[in-house]
Amino acid sequence: MTKIIGHIDLNAFFVRCEELRDPSLIGKAVAIGHRGRGGIISTCSYKAREYGVHSGQPTFEALKKCPSLILIDGHYHLYEEKSQEFFRYLKQFTPLIEKASVDECYLDLTAYLIKEKEPIKKIKAIQDGLLAKTGLMCSIGISINKFLAKMASDLHKPMGITIIHKKDIPTLLYPLKIDDFFGIGKKTTPKLKTLGILTIGDLAKRLIADDEELRHFFGKSFYTYRDLILGKGSDEIILIEEDAKSLGHSKTLNEDLLTYEELMPHFIELTRQVVLEINQQNYLAKTVQITLKDHNFKTITRSKKLEEYTANLEEILPIVKNLVEKNLPNIPIRLVGVTLQDLVAKNEAIIQLSLFDNYEEIEEECRTKLLINELNRRLKKPSLTTLGAIYKEQKYGIK
């Protein structure tokens, strides 16, 4: 059955949060970003955009383009709270909400809209209600799958509502520039241009014609792109509160550093922070990764998979030290990072565990790796490996 999928995108979200805190900012050129080394613009107001300010721009450059720019260091806790308000508000329309980021989501609106004679009015009600209740502004895209809904919401900002029917794909999407295609970024765009592909229409024609050259270029992804442009993208909503898969921090150093002795204090600090957070959020991790970015902007990552899930600093820190020690290139380093991957939710695993009474059976299953992977795929979460880790922890005190 054809579903009705919506994509909602909050307009200039961080800036809007600041405007709600301090209404005197409304209508002015405002940007969120910091002034220090490597500072860049995170988001900016529509007024600032008129001056050529945009996200990702170095702050000194933004200030050059717009000397009157009001630069604000982000209040990220405030944005997080406001974001939760946004998701709470949406739950009255459907429980089927997929969080795509702090300021955007996909919704299955089939039940909400299916029998409506004037669906636009009901969509407008979502938008107006959000503004009235939270002060937030949004653009809404409506279509038959997530990709098209996302493309739709991008067409009219701010406070736009755009519907893309399958038959409208050529009229609405084909004229757009190739880098407006969600998923095609700044690396792929120039390559496609050398193939003579400048617009989404150019791409669509050659995807549909099963163009040999393009098939070779995209490899396995060719058919994914082809499906997207034919309106056959995924319409599956993956519910809110999905567990994070990784959690990490990185920081650009005040000055480039070279030696282990100079760099290690930063790694220790980052590791403490990351471990603290996974504990606060009740996760266990299985993979430790370090990141080094040298002064030429080349990034190196090194990771180590552990034998057991853990959230202990005493176990994680030596791994970090070891990875750093073994992999330092003899080049000045500008950024260091620590990320914990393969996270599993500790709480949920414990709750789920109580549903089983035969622990030995679970243990036995855990030993058969092949089986665990298959079950993981079917059950999604929590994985039996997690259950096994928790079980061992409870039974033997092993962490």
Place this chain on the structure above:
DNA sequence: TCTGGGGTCCTAGGACCC
């Protein structure tokens, strides 16, 4: 005072096992 920081997903090669 060139180029943040937080993520997700995908690919590909080598190790290893049967």
Place this chain on the structure above:
DNA sequence: TCTGGGGTCCTAGGACCC
């Protein structure tokens, strides 16, 4: 007696997004 084929796991890197 010189080299199979299938499958998974681990690791590294890259592209992309907000």
